[in-house]
Amino acid sequence: MTAVDHVDFDFNEGEIVSIVGESGSGKTTLSKMLLGLISVTDGQLYFQGKPRDISSRRKKQEYWKNIQPIFQDPFASYNIFHKIDSVLLDCLNMRGFRSASNAQKVDMMTEACSFVNLKYAELTNKYPFELSGGQMQRLMIARIFLLKPKILMADEPTSMIDACSRATILDMLLKLRDETKMTVIFITHDIGLAYYISDKVYIMEHGKFVESGKPDDVILRPTQDYTKRLISDVPKIYEPWDLDAI
Numbered sequence: 001m002t003a004v005d006h007v008d009f010d011f012n013e014g015e016i017v018s019i020v021g022e023s024g025s026g027k028t029t030l031s032k033m034l035l036g037l038i039s040v041t042d043g044q045l046y047f048q049g050k051p052r053d054i055s056s057r058r059k060k061q062e063y064w065k066n067i068q069p070i071f072q073d074p075f076a077s078y079n080i081f082h083k084i085d086s087v088l089l090d091c092l093n094m095r096g097f098r099s100a101s102n103a104q105k106v107d108m109m110t111e112a113c114s115f116v117n118l119k120y121a122e123l124t125n126k127y128p129f130e131l132s133g134g135q136m137q138r139l140m141i142a143r144i145f146l147l148k149p150k151i152l153m154a155d156e157p158t159s160m161i162d163a164c165s166r167a168t169i170l171d172m173l174l175k176l177r178d179e180t181k182m183t184v185i186f187i188t189h190d191i192g193l194a195y196y197i198s199d200k201v202y203i204m205e206h207g208k209f210v211e212s213g214k215p216d217d218v219i220l221r222p223t224q225d226y227t228k229r230l231i232s233d234v235p236k237i238y239e240p241w242d243l244d245a246i
Contacts, residue, residue, distance in 0.1 A: 003029040005207035006043075011183050011200070013150070016174075018186040018194035020230065021204035027187045030204075031153050034185070035069055036060055048150075065094060068149040072156035074136035078128040084139065085124045088112065091146035112142040116172055134165025141172050148180055155187040170197060191230045195219045203227045 004026045011017045019027050032038045034045065036054045045052040047066070054060040071077050078087060088109045092098070097105065106120070113120040116138035128136055137157060144152055154173065158166040174197065177184050188194055194201050194215065201218045203211040203226065211224045222228050 002207050004033065007204075007207070007209055009202055009209065009212070011185065013183055014177065014181045015199045016177060016184045016186060016197050017200045017202070018188060018198040019202045019204055020188055020191050020194045022189060022230070025204045026207035027189075027204055028155055029207075031069070031155050031185070031187050034151075035067060035153055036063060061094075065147070066149050067151040067153065068144055068147055069153040069155060070137065070140045070144065070157045072159055074133050074140065074160065075129065077136070077140060080127065080129055082127075083124075084126050084128060084131075085109065085120075087128065087139070088120075088142065088146060091143050095147060108146065112145040113139075115145050115176075116142045117168075118142065132165075133161045134168065137161060137165070137169050138172065141169070141176060144176060144182075145180075148182070150182055152176075152182055152184045153187070154184055156189070158193075159189075173197075191219060191227075192234050203230070 007026075007030060009017075019030065021027050029038070033040050036052075047063070052063065054063050082090075089105065092100070092105055092108060097108070100108075110120040113123060118135065118138055123131075123139075128139065131139065140157075152173075157173070158169050161169065170193075173184060176182070186194065186197060198215050201212065201215050202209045203218065203224065205226045211218055211222065211227050218227065219231060222231060
């Protein structure tokens with residue numbers, strides 16, 4: 001079976017594009033292809049109108065300055081031997097601030113942590129695993145704030161944290177998009193969430209896009225049975241006295 005089969009899509013600066021599908025539909029495989037973590041066996045990827053070239057380590061590192069991920073599992077997203085200040089310093093070095101003074105670096109890291117409602121002074125010398133899952137995902141957003149890529153790949157970034165932290169992470173992603181004008185490609189199985197945050201939605205089934213368009217068109221007026229089934233799986237809330245509806 002082909003994991004990703006003749007997928008063709010594009011996106012523009014500042015858009016939030018959601019790719020929605022069940023587990024095994026090919027969403028994460030596609031995101032890894034876009035990140036350059038696995039090879040494309042057929043077809044071509046374009047970045048800023050030109051064929052993507054990651055044929056050397058230097059070209060791949062240059063590409064990664066422009067596209068960065070936030071993964072599903074915050075506990076697997078960090079090197080457990082690196083302290084938090086080291087994680088943030090790596091971002092500054094990647095951005096070309098290696099020769100900046102220590103005071104300048106601390107100011108930039110403090111600003112990034114403040115953006116996600118964390119206090120850098122309380123995090124320095126800690127390890128990521130000393131934080132909660134929600135705090136670790138906020139730290140990932142602080143990394144993105146420092147790196148300022150053109151594209152953010154957000155692969156189920158809220159699925160492994162509690163509901164309260166989930167809303168906070170979504171609000172921070174929207175704020176980050178508004179401030180930096182980066183494109184966000186949001187990978188999710190939650191079609192309701194996709195409707196809430198997206199400018200464009202793609203529905204993925206068995207490695208193919210079966211429906212796409214603006215959220216109102218795709219989710220309020222679906223044409224494909226698969227999309228209709230995803231919508232029907234969304235839990236419905238009834239008033240306690242509306243017993244006939246249950």
